[in-house]
Amino acid sequence: MSGLLLEGLVAGRTARGGKGFRLPPLDQRVAPGEVVAVIGPNGAGKTTLLKTLAGLLPPLAGSIERPRAAWLPPPGAVAAGFSVLHLTALGRSHLRRWSSGLAPADLAAARAALDRLDVGHLADRPFDRLSSGQQQLVLIARLFVQDAPLCLLDEPLALLDPAHARAVEAAIRILAGEGRIVIASTHHLPFAARADRVLALGPDGAEMDAPGRALAPDRIRALFGVEADGCPCCGGPLS
Amino acid sequence: MHGGGTMRVIRSMGRHMTTTRRSALIGLGGALALSACSRGPSRDDAGRRDVVAAGSPAALLVWAVARERLAGWPRRPGQATLSALPAPAAGLPELGSLTGNGRQANLEALAALRPRLIIDYGDTDPEYQALAQRLKTRLGADWRLIDGALGRIPDAIREAGDLLEAGRKADALADQAAEVLEHWRRAPPGPSFYYARGTDGLETGFRGALATEVLEGAAWTNVAEGSRDIGRVTREQVAAWDPEVLVTLDRGFAMAVRHDPVWRWRRNGERRRLLLLPDLPFGWVDRPPSVNRLLGCAWLADPEGSTMTLGALSRRLYGMALVEVGQPRWIL
Amino acid sequence: MDPVSRLKSTLPTLAATLLVVACVIAVLATGPLAIPPADLLSAAFGRGGPEAELVLTLRGPRLLAALTCGAALGGAGAGFQILFRNPLAAPDLLGVSSGAGLGAALALLLGAGTVLVQSAAFAGGLAIGGLALGCAALTRSGDGRLALILCGVVAGALASAGLGLVVIVAEPYSQLPAITYWLLGSFTRATLAEALFALGPICLGGAVLLWLGFRLDVLSLGDEQARSLGLPARRLRLTALAAAALMTSAAVALAGVVGWIGLLAPHAARLIVGERAGRLIPVSMAIGALFALVIDRLATAFGPAEIPVGLLSAAVGAPAFLFLFVTASRRS
Numbered sequence: 001m002s003g004l005l006l007e008g009l010v011a012g013r014t015a016r017g018g019k020g021f022r023l024p025p026l027d028q029r030v031a032p033g034e035v036v037a038v039i040g041p042n043g044a045g046k047t048t049l050l051k052t053l054a055g056l057l058p059p060l061a062g063s064i065e066r067p068r069a070a071w072l073p074p075p076g077a078v079a080a081g082f083s084v085l086h087l088t089a090l091g092r093s094h095l096r097r098w099s100s101g102l103a104p105a106d107l108a109a110a111r112a113a114l115d116r117l118d119v120g121h122l123a124d125r126p127f128d129r130l131s132s133g134q135q136q137l138v139l140i141a142r143l144f145v146q147d148a149p150l151c152l153l154d155e156p157l158a159l160l161d162p163a164h165a166r167a168v169e170a171a172i173r174i175l176a177g178e179g180r181i182v183i184a185s186t187h188h189l190p191f192a193a194r195a196d197r198v199l200a201l202g203p204d205g206a207e208m209d210a211p212g213r214a215l216a217p218d219r220i221r222a223l224f225g226v227e228a229d230g231c232p233c234c235g236g237p238l239s
Numbered sequence: 240m241h242g243g244g245t246m247r248v249i250r251s252m253g254r255h256m257t258t259t260r261r262s263a264l265i266g267l268g269g270a271l272a273l274s275a276c277s278r279g280p281s282r283d284d285a286g287r288r289d290v291v292a293a294g295s296p297a298a299l300l301v302w303a304v305a306r307e308r309l310a311g312w313p314r315r316p317g318q319a320t321l322s323a324l325p326a327p328a329a330g331l332p333e334l335g336s337l338t339g340n341g342r343q344a345n346l347e348a349l350a351a352l353r354p355r356l357i358i359d360y361g362d363t364d365p366e367y368q369a370l371a372q373r374l375k376t377r378l379g380a381d382w383r384l385i386d387g388a389l390g391r392i393p394d395a396i397r398e399a400g401d402l403l404e405a406g407r408k409a410d411a412l413a414d415q416a417a418e419v420l421e422h423w424r425r426a427p428p429g430p431s432f433y434y435a436r437g438t439d440g441l442e443t444g445f446r447g448a449l450a451t452e453v454l455e456g457a458a459w460t461n462v463a464e465g466s467r468d469i470g471r472v473t474r475e476q477v478a479a480w481d482p483e484v485l486v487t488l489d490r491g492f493a494m495a496v497r498h499d500p501v502w503r504w505r506r507n508g509e510r511r512r513l514l515l516l517p518d519l520p521f522g523w524v525d526r527p528p529s530v531n532r533l534l535g536c537a538w539l540a541d542p543e544g545s546t547m548t549l550g551a552l553s554r555r556l557y558g559m560a561l562v563e564v565g566q567p568r569w570i571l
Numbered sequence: 572m573d574p575v576s577r578l579k580s581t582l583p584t585l586a587a588t589l590l591v592v593a594c595v596i597a598v599l600a601t602g603p604l605a606i607p608p609a610d611l612l613s614a615a616f617g618r619g620g621p622e623a624e625l626v627l628t629l630r631g632p633r634l635l636a637a638l639t640c641g642a643a644l645g646g647a648g649a650g651f652q653i654l655f656r657n658p659l660a661a662p663d664l665l666g667v668s669s670g671a672g673l674g675a676a677l678a679l680l681l682g683a684g685t686v687l688v689q690s691a692a693f694a695g696g697l698a699i700g701g702l703a704l705g706c707a708a709l710t711r712s713g714d715g716r717l718a719l720i721l722c723g724v725v726a727g728a729l730a731s732a733g734l735g736l737v738v739i740v741a742e743p744y745s746q747l748p749a750i751t752y753w754l755l756g757s758f759t760r761a762t763l764a765e766a767l768f769a770l771g772p773i774c775l776g777g778a779v780l781l782w783l784g785f786r787l788d789v790l791s792l793g794d795e796q797a798r799s800l801g802l803p804a805r806r807l808r809l810t811a812l813a814a815a816a817l818m819t820s821a822a823v824a825l826a827g828v829v830g831w832i833g834l835l836a837p838h839a840a841r842l843i844v845g846e847r848a849g850r851l852i853p854v855s856m857a858i859g860a861l862f863a864l865v866i867d868r869l870a871t872a873f874g875p876a877e878i879p880v881g882l883l884s885a886a887v888g889a890p891a892f893l894f895l896f897v898t899a900s901r902r903s
Contacts, residue, residue, distance in 0.1 A: 056795050079792075081846035090788060090792075094800060101784050295743075314743070437749045437752075445876070465874050465876045470876035471879065472876060473603075473871055474629055474759065475603055476877075501629060
């Protein structure tokens, strides 16, 4: 699986009546198997960056060299009335260009992915009857089915209770462990602390660093404007 | 009758046609259109054209009795109809209807024409009486409602003649109408029929409806039984009724089904007869329900030998000779 | 999947199809013309008497029209409800029905025959639907659902305004009833040629929707998800909308404006087979066809006059929809 290469990438939205914004140019290289956490205050542009990396938004400048990407919106953004199994199997849509339906192999792959994340027992339930945590695990199972070399997750741990958050984090580790690039934005700094690298998007620029340096108290203060010797959102220890 | 005004009439015909279409498209341009129309050609006759017809049936009655006093058409007849009427017909403006059928008249513009008399011809419903009273106060013209029943056409003609001061002409017409109706009532029994309305022929008048009154009164039997009104039926229903004759005013329908076995073959294997009644200038049995129906009555009373009567009647009613307006046809 | 569960998953579709077949036979065998079923059967194989042949000629196209219109409206309604993620989406969302009505009314105003009326209606529906799609495409906003709905409402309103204009200008004794009855809907006026003519676009649109299947599920997740899952979201959505508009246009051109089928059938189907497009669309088509057969039967069940199916579909469909809605919400 190939890596991600950004050359002078400027992500952002074009001004429409003065509401546009631009992120600072990014020159980065991410190797397969890396987990990168993107942190920053609300409105810094994390979602815009992820969407640009996923190919859903055009970059304002620069270039991206990337393999096939899969994008996951924040929990609660996916609403579907059909079964969990069907939703997961839809991850193979990119393989079914001309056929009129999903193949049995797709359903088998879906079932395997669900079992792997211990949500196999939910396979026949309607998706919108699950809890946020269960839905998120199903969607990550779908990421496995999609088998994209680059996975972009927008705040994957938001709204989740600690048990489900841990399960999701473990699943993200497995995703990366199989050689994929995982880039996830988060407010949950302990998760960032356990990532391979941290990209901090702030008012004065974007910096990619090792977690230890990126999450140092003075950097956190400069980024969020609050004192924090623990995680600002849950108070847990930072490292 | 309008001598040197012919050129003016022809020129204004073009203007009126585009004015009418344009006003239809603008929709609410009633006042605009009517003010444009009233600047039309009959300026020299403005004093004489002082009778307004409230609806199409009334317009036909006034046209028959005193056509030089008709101020305008409630609804402008089609091009084919106008060609089947004397030239002045095309020069009359479209005024809109006062009875609720079709485009409504602009009352202010109508008042600007200073009509002296408004004639309505049709239902003598008490509701219409109230409407008549209201309009009388608003327009300052005398409103008269004349009973439109088929059997009372001679009386209606005489009443109109009195109102319009066209006594002699109206009397002659009324006498002829009475004679026609007399023969019509005594007509020998005719075949069973189905009256096909509309281009697909699936709309009909059931027994007792106004639309089929002329045919039923001539002792023809209407196979359609149901409400005493107009309604839709299916072709299978017509086949089940198995009429001897299909009667229609619609040339398009007649041409479309002349070779269609579904319509033409009867249950006993014979070919069903197809009667196409003339539609110009106005229908012989229907459309609108007015004095035009006399032609249907005359012909049904005596299909073979009524040519003379029909000619005279047509000349009196419309001002055109019969040969110019068509004959009933049995379609093979 | 083992044979048992495969059978279980296709059971609803199978049951619906069998039900449709049973209703077809029932409708074919009953009507005003009493024919022994044996005669009908031999006529179906070309060896029947002339009367049985006539009956088949009369009932066959009507049946075909009802089935295809019902299936088309059911399928289009299901497609729209999935695409818009809105249980109140109906086939008229893009204004197609209003456009088709306008086309037909214009053709009737100009005195065209039934074939031209059908073609004009089809063209009108596609034109207004295309207008809505085109305007929505101009806005380029996200997945454009709101833009589509708004543009559909606007386009439909324009068509309705045009229709109102035509109604005002139409001749009240012949054209206006024809237009009114056309708009109210009927399965019986179609000839075999017209029914077959409508079959083409309906089958095409239906095939496209059935092929789209799971892709509609992906589209219903939103454009960003759809693109992330590797599908050309905009193109597919346009294809689905065009297919649904094609089916609706052809159905309205054939039978007039028959509402509520497109709203009701998907809801009923959803209660039976759930939300997956791959199963919802075919079952919705079957239920739509069934519903159309039922109201077609009812249209001629109360006397010789035909009750317009548009009225019946509202009279039966609205309470049925309420019932389904209550059932569905009780269940969840």
